[in-house]
Amino acid sequence: MSPTIYGNIKMAVSSLQTTKMRSFLTMLGIIIGVISVVTVVSIGEGIKQQVSQEINQLGRDMITIRPGDGIERGNGTGDTVKLFYGTAITGSLADTDVALVQKTAGVRYAVPVALVNGPIKVDDKTIGNPLVLATTEQMNGLLDEPVEYGEFFVQDDLADQPNVAIIGHNLADKLFGQRVPLGGSFEYLGQTFFVRGIMKKFDTTPLSVSTDFNDAILIPYSTAQALTNNNTQLYEILAKPQDSRQLDQTIAGVTGSLKAAHNGQQRFSVLRQDESLKVTNRILDLMTKMIAGVAAISLLVGGIGIMNVMLVSVAERTHEIGLRKALGASNRQVLAQFVTEASVLSLLGGIIGVIVSLILNFILRVSTPLTPVISWEAIVISVGASFIVGVIFGTAPALKAARKDPIEALRSH
Numbered sequence: 001m002s003p004t005i006y007g008n009i010k011m012a013v014s015s016l017q018t019t020k021m022r023s024f025l026t027m028l029g030i031i032i033g034v035i036s037v038v039t040v041v042s043i044g045e046g047i048k049q050q051v052s053q054e055i056n057q058l059g060r061d062m063i064t065i066r067p068g069d070g071i072e073r074g075n076g077t078g079d080t081v082k083l084f085y086g087t088a089i090t091g092s093l094a095d096t097d098v099a100l101v102q103k104t105a106g107v108r109y110a111v112p113v114a115l116v117n118g119p120i121k122v123d124d125k126t127i128g129n130p131l132v133l134a135t136t137e138q139m140n141g142l143l144d145e146p147v148e149y150g151e152f153f154v155q156d157d158l159a160d161q162p163n164v165a166i167i168g169h170n171l172a173d174k175l176f177g178q179r180v181p182l183g184g185s186f187e188y189l190g191q192t193f194f195v196r197g198i199m200k201k202f203d204t205t206p207l208s209v210s211t212d213f214n215d216a217i218l219i220p221y222s223t224a225q226a227l228t229n230n231n232t233q234l235y236e237i238l239a240k241p242q243d244s245r246q247l248d249q250t251i252a253g254v255t256g257s258l259k260a261a262h263n264g265q266q267r268f269s270v271l272r273q274d275e276s277l278k279v280t281n282r283i284l285d286l287m288t289k290m291i292a293g294v295a296a297i298s299l300l301v302g303g304i305g306i307m308n309v310m311l312v313s314v315a316e317r318t319h320e321i322g323l324r325k326a327l328g329a330s331n332r333q334v335l336a337q338f339v340t341e342a343s344v345l346s347l348l349g350g351i352i353g354v355i356v357s358l359i360l361n362f363i364l365r366v367s368t369p370l371t372p373v374i375s376w377e378a379i380v381i382s383v384g385a386s387f388i389v390g391v392i393f394g395t396a397p398a399l400k401a402a403r404k405d406p407i408e409a410l411r412s413h
Contacts, residue, residue: 015313015341016348026309027349029302030389034353034382035360037292042361042372044288048281049373059144061244063251064271065101065237065258067092093234093268097258101239104257106250108242109142111135114232116224120217121187122175130171131216132188134224134232142240146213149180150197158220163193166218169201189227193219247272299385302349303393310342310397322404335398342394343387350386354379 016023095112102110114134120127140152153164165186167175176184176195184195202213224232241250255270262268324334361372 009340009344011337011341013344016345022309023345026305027302027345027352029298029305030346030349030386031302031353031356033298033302034350034386035357036294036298037382038354038357038375038378039360039364039372040288040291041375041378042357043364043370044285045373045375046371050371051281059240059244060273061240061247062142062273063239063241063247063254064269064273065093065097065239065254066235066269066271067267068269093237095234097261097268098234098237100257100261101237101254104250104253106241106243106246106253107239109138109238109240111138111142111238112221112234113139113236113238114221114224115235116189116219116228116232118189120175122184125175127175131212133216133218133235134221135218136221139218139238142238143213146199146202147197148200150182150195153196153220155220155222158222161194162220162223162226163191164196164220164223165193166197166199167195168199168212168214168216170214171217172198188219191227299389302346302386303389306342306345306390307393307396309345310338310394311400313341314338314397314401331403334401334404338398338401339391339394342398343390346386346390346394347383350383353386354383 098110098112101107104110112135116132116134117129118132120130120132137153137155140146145152147166148169150166152166158164167181172179172181175181175186180198181195182198185192186195187193199213199216199218221232239250239254241247251270251272255266258268258270259266358374361374364370364372
């Protein structure tokens with residue numbers, strides 16, 4: 001580092017120390033902008049990793065069939081997600097589709113998943129809109145034996161006791177106030193259901209397109225059909241291939257069979273787990289970019305604050321500028337001094353913002369279900385942007401200082 005640059009930095013630090021409160025308030029816009037950008041990007045990256053872990057837990061060879069044409073496959077150049085599920089459902093699935101998928105070559109499991117509406121009552125407690133899913137005993141194999149306590153229902157046993165349920169890990173305590181309420185009962189659709197099993201905990205996130213089994217109740221599909229007079233609406237079909245290495249071939253077979261059964265119209269989507277991940281990632285990327293863009297405006301606001309304060313500083317230090325120029329300082333040296341001061345101010349704000357964002361990410365990690373992942377790229381870009389903002393917005397006041405006439409400046413004292 002040259003003596004001139006070192007001297008400018010030293011003078012800048014000294015100037016900031018003499019006006020600590022004003023300097024801090026000037027940096028506040030930069031600090032808030034950096035905190036916002038780094039934290040938002042970190043939360044987005046953390047949710048992406050959580051969704052990826054969820055996919056690994058359910059199995060990368062899971063196949064999801066849903067109504068609506070939501071995937072467009074290219075010619076080996078990658079797949080394009082065309083829509084977000086839940087906003088443009090244009091087709092429907094039926095029991096015959098489940099049977100067709102099950103008969104497709106290479107398919108090991110084909111499980112219907114239907115949504116059943118209705119409140120649940122446990123003693124004097126009522127839950128108005130629970131996630132009740134109707135499915136078959138094959139769900140046990142498809143999810144690799146998800147029951148932690150008790151056992152999954154079996155079709156052969158349903159003749160004697162059809163009203164059984166498997167409840168999610170989170171619901172056990174919410175409904176019954178205990179972790180293992182085996183044998184407990186609840187009222188649903190005018191019938192009494194008995195808890196046969198409690199599922200293990202699944203890694204899930206609120207923005208995942210996969211079903212959250214932690215807050216779900218699973219009841220037999222045949223029981224749901226009987227209670228709704230065969231009007232149960234299929235939400236999706238979950239399937240797995242016999243050989244995970246033949247996943248693409250199995251998907252092609254399922255797609256061909258369903259398309260033929262639907263008169264050549266593909267009003268359904270057959271998704272791999274990584275394609276489900278694409279849907280979530282696209283949502284997260286859009287949200288992260290939008291929020292980070294709004295947060296970045298704070299950097300511009302901070303830059304305007306720096307410019308205003310530097311203009312005030314130039315006015316207050318007119319005599320000092322005149323004295324320096326009278327002693328031989330060139331316009332370039334005066335310009336460099338004030339640009340350096342503005343740059344140090346903004347860079348220091350960026351560094352403080354990063355430190356605070358690291359602390360905030362740690363607090364979120366230990367006190368919430370979120371697991372933010374620090375993005376060093378976001379940190380570098382944020383600090384770099386804050387430095388550039390300081391240089392840009394500090395240039396105008398510096399030019400004003402450099403152009404001052406030394407004699408007039410000395411007279412101003």
